[in-house]
Amino acid sequence: MLHQIISAGFGGQGVLLLGQLIAYAGLKEEKNVSWLPSYGPEMRGGTANCCVVVSDEEVGSPVVTEADVVVVMNRPSFEKYENNVVPGGKLFVNSSLIDLRSNRTDIEVYYVPANHIADELGNGRVANMVMLGAVLKKTHIVSPKTAIECLAASFGERKAHLIPINEQALEKGAEVVR
Amino acid sequence: MAKKLMKGSEAIGEAAIQAGCRYFFGYPITPQNEIPEYMSRRLPKEGGCFLQAESEVAAINMVYGAAGAGARVMTSSSSPGISLKQEGISYIACAELPCVIVNMMRVGPGLGGILPAQGDYFQATKGGGHGDYHLVVLAPSTVQEAADMVMEGFDIADTYRIPVMILGDGMIGQIMEPVEFKVHQKRQVPEKTWAATGWSDKSRPRAIINSLYIEAEQMKAVSERLLARYAQITEKETKVEEFMMDDAQYCIAAYGTTARIAKSAVVKARQMGIKAGLIRPITIWPFPSEAFAKAAEQVKAFLTVEMSTGQMVEDVRLAVAGKKPVYFKGTLGGFVPTTQDMVNELVKLTEGRE
């Protein structure tokens, strides 16, 4: 099993955390993992992205150029990474903010109104978790349960009250692509 | 102890603390700021001292002072900052002081960019500063290895009274990977009876930490002592990883981040029927020349891959000594080679193309 994932969007949309949760959960499920962020000036307010590798084997290149899963949270990321999906791979599009449709016929494309759903849940910040819910439903890279456990561990007690809404976001995301 | 997901830079900081390093002097530069940031959080809690110096020049001289005073001490920077430290590194080498210096290489020359590169190989392995000296240079290819190397690096530094450099690149610093801090099997390192700690113990000679030898005979003696130590280090500390080399006909030579990508390329090439292998220098000084000399008897050609215009390839060629062709593939500008790039190069070799 080898998953190569790109998660991209505006800084502040939680795309790095989305990737980290996959990596943390992968580690917890005893896979080999790596998480590599884009760094430097471009992370200040502009687009942010990270590459995640989850594998049964030792991780070779942590830089993902041929992704089997790409998550795009905004339009610039859609334009930049649509073509990094390998044939047969999956593209997850935040349709709340991206009004484009993919022309590719060799991949599976899922349109998830992540911000819309997050707002309905009452917290726009969980849009990334809606997307993660969709990703995990369609790919089974890691189990959503493990992802939530990892989120709880990173939140600690101070933010423990936010766990239920994040859980709901994961479930809603999964429902959309069911 | 369970594995934790950690950034390379933070793992390096934690490893240093677990190895007994209590002093860190540094100056901010991207992409390694997580190291000083981590040390500034952790060291005060460990009874140690983190100090942000006014410059890289001052930082390395603070390292000189703390190392001369007998402490385990570390500094870190990235390429342009390491250039500024070279004066101090040369003095530290001559004064025979142990310390660990981390260089998370970024692309250059000049201010260059902040993306990963391997353009400081010459600087790290051939001296860097003025005069006749070497550092022990360890090149990690994973976060786990970076942590292990920092711990071992302090022991090597203390054993041989030599500065040790951890030569990573921006990617090793930024990447998060599982890491386990193994209980550090500390070597038996000699007591630092030479350190300047205040001369209260008159049974030892007065400590003089110095790199000035005006008399030719004295300077010659120091150089001979260093030379003998370098020979000893070469014999005992040279480390190399050979991957799928048993029946390899084409050998990739790569170190650090590039080498882990090369591993994937070797696997992929083998699936295509190309008998590829990898020799990965773990210490790039001392350089594992013997591994390449031995491979030269077996393989048809070598392919050196670096994120540079071609630096380590010179050492590979020296080791191979003209017995087999040594080709080079470099990526520039901060681009990281892909597995496919390397496979394509291997295919070219099998087809007899350069």
Place this chain on the structure above:
Amino acid sequence: MAIVFKKTKMLTDVPFHYCPGCTHGIAHRLVAECIEELGMEDKAIGVAPVGCAVFAYNYFNCDMMEAAHGRAPAVATGIKRVHPDKLVFTYQGDGDLASIGTAEIVHAAARGEKITTIFINNAIYGMTGGQMAPTTLEGQVTTTSPYGRQKEHCGLPIRMSELIATLDGACYVERVSMHDVPNIIRAKKAIKKALICQMERKGFSFIELLSTCPTNWGMTPTAALTWLKENMIPYYPLGVKKEVE
């Protein structure tokens, strides 16, 4: 027979390499005597500069380190952070401290490093053979200011004591002179006070010693002392520049 004078044990028996009439020798002795009189012989760690005092580690009879040009305050910082209970001092000339090492001295002072700096200002580069220093006076002829130092070309000399005194981390700053006995006695008092400030952990202490360089000034030792008094003191006024109680 009664002993009326004894060489301080804080100096080794190695003969000084300094030129005849140079005031480095007296400055060394003052620092050494002060350390001994404070009973800090076993706790002192000194840092030598690059310049005429480069061999100071051969003379001060305590643990010593030799620093790169201008970097002594950074080296001393490293030592002091490892050994906060030791008496750490740097001994630096004007090229070392006021030119190449300005960043290090200013920031050591700004941090309030608990170290003491002895600054020898003789208005010239001695060891390299009499080139212009940042402290060279206007009009003064040196091998690199053969027509005299000109303000329009390279500015006026830096008054380091006044500069250091502006920094909050400095607890004691005084300029003294080596040109006659009463001033030398005053200099010793200043050095001792600076070392005591360090022992009391008050902050960074700094003593500037106006000194002579008969060789590179091209004068006899006595003429050099007179030149110091008549030319340097008017530009570099003596006295305490800062004292924190």
